[in-house]
Amino acid sequence: MSSEPFKVGLLGHGTVGSAFAALLAERAGEIERFNGRAPVICGVLTRTRGDFEEILDGAELIVEVMGGIEPAREYLLAAMCAGKDVVSANKQLLSQHGEELFGVAREHDVHLRFEAAVAGAVPVVRLLEESLAATPIERIHGIVNGTTNFILTRMVSAGDSYAAALHEAQERGYAEADPTEDVTGADAAAKIAILASIAFHTRVHTDEVAYVGIDGLDLVDVEHAAALGYPVKLIASAMQVDGAVVARVHPCLVEPDHPLASVHGAFNAVMLRGRSIREVILEGPGAGGEETATAVIGDLLAVIGTSGTGFLQHDGYYRELGRLPHAELRSPFYLRFEVDDEPGVLAQVAQALADQQVSVAQVVQHSGEGVHIVILTHSAREGSVRAAAVAVAELSFSRSAPVVLPVLERSE
């Protein structure tokens, strides 16, 4: 294995670019450990500094996170013509000039990868392009714009008007000062054009994707829909029926038991349907500097990792780690004690928990055949909870071994 660094030229140094540079530095050692080469950034181009030609000369791979059509297009074409692999997070460029870009990539036999252009940290491009490349996909439905999903979630949960929810999104950094691309559906249209192209193995240009955004959506319709039990989501859809395709973006009511109905806030999710896979859903953060940068690094690994037979086989992949004892894990717990119906039982159960510093959140007593005391604890050390359960089991009123089940919290 070579120990020469893998040189990466970085075009763009905004939110994603700077997060990428920081992450790459943080993980270069790890990547070197199982790949043999540490990636390093050999040059950065911003609006005010850096020279493209010089960066290109020194780099083996170009990462483009500058956005916009030009000069991004020109730079990527030049890089590929020079035989360099490229990774881009630029959805507008890919959805408008994909055919040209892929043609040049093919001609020069270089990688053109773009996971970060579609759904941030949600690896749907890779799934479609690799694992499912030979699997017919019939339909795609996605929430692929985090800004609008945040706004819609906010309209329901806080009863905000569209304008107020947009303002809140801007305050929190989920929407840009000029939110046009997001709220009109243009951003989602570019993304579904890319997804439809890969999934259906055909060129779907962003210009042919009809889109309606949420900028014209009235709070009253969100409220009427909620009263009927339906959330409103901005859905990007593409389907293929009998050799014909269609792709579009529009606000939809979503049936409450649909997996996309429960995708809240700035998250993205994509559902793929096809006979062989039935339905596969991927969900995760759709934006954010570090999340998007993670997708860029995934693409970079795909490029530098192709010389071998997979990372798992590299000597350096595995390392020795210690073991964590179960007793030290913490979570809330569900406890059920089956007890005789006599005075003072609950007090003794509570005391046994208190003796182990286990704090009680909720108690319900069920009477039927035998009395069941059901307790939900606050987050507690598992060892302490089990010790308390054993102590209760030894008391004379206990009829059977206590039931102890952990609670998986939302934050877990």
Added chain:
Amino acid sequence: MSSEPFKVGLLGHGTVGSAFAALLAERAGEIERFNGRAPVICGVLTRTRGDFEEILDGAELIVEVMGGIEPAREYLLAAMCAGKDVVSANKQLLSQHGEELFGVAREHDVHLRFEAAVAGAVPVVRLLEESLAATPIERIHGIVNGTTNFILTRMVSAGDSYAAALHEAQERGYAEADPTEDVTGADAAAKIAILASIAFHTRVHTDEVAYVGIDGLDLVDVEHAAALGYPVKLIASAMQVDGAVVARVHPCLVEPDHPLASVHGAFNAVMLRGRSIREVILEGPGAGGEETATAVIGDLLAVIGTSGTGFLQHDGYYRELGRLPHAELRSPFYLRFEVDDEPGVLAQVAQALADQQVSVAQVVQHSGEGVHIVILTHSAREGSVRAAAVAVAELSFSRSAPVVLPVLERSE
């Protein structure tokens, strides 16, 4: 490009093996189109027919879907020693003998791939092994056994006892005649051992995964939990804290807003957490012949596809397809008409819909500033719904343009 077929030896011809053989035949042309080589099965080994040595001699890649430790282990080792790439769906083998198998794969520089061993059509192995190879993962929580999730869903939805729900699962083909591996948690333990190993870059052996199944679970606890608002799920967890790891399987109450709470029936889902990705969730069918065979084909593509720079760049990837007009798409619709408060309005709206053969499922009239007639239709042709809305807009009582939003159905 060579036009020689890519020869695959198949070990095992049960549910997955026969589905794989059928799918591969169906898709061989498609794979040849963008890869240049059509995969063909050159030999099948079952308990009663086929000769391993002969199959190995003729094959470039071995697919092992026979299950069990021996002779599967012996065959895979022999195949890799002979320089053949291998794809396996055998979780027990991988989780118990992974170190040995990966050592031999490394030594002979061959692929050893096993997506189908973990979560069927849910591509979590590929995600961890490739896209996220350099991304620190802190926690994994998964529902990785479809049989037990079906049984638990059934206990809640139908109030079945464990035994009755198991019987139902067996009737529907979701549980085997001997369900021990599934219901005791042993199957999930093997899978989380594999996932933890890849995610944390360390060897986690299945023997060190403590597991509790659902075979000892009392319906009364499922009911008490439901009364508190929590579903009970068999959760496979692994976490890494300060350089120490732990992996386990146990029934847990799941907080109702946790993404795993809404994974129903025989589905699998895996949630990955880490600083850079926050939370990424993958969900899909965890078992089934065709679903699992799809994962095997994905692995096969990873092996035969590595000579180029990705399928997207292959000439044959893209094809021409027709376009589907929006007007012909069908779904239920939400309609809102803002109208004057006068007699006969609802009748005229209903008539306009009837004129277009649009059938009404639900009508709600809201009075406030102006009267809102909100209608949910049954599934209808979009063109007809929009024509009806235009007809209503032209009536004298209409105060503003009708609002038309599609409803995304659960089955979409």
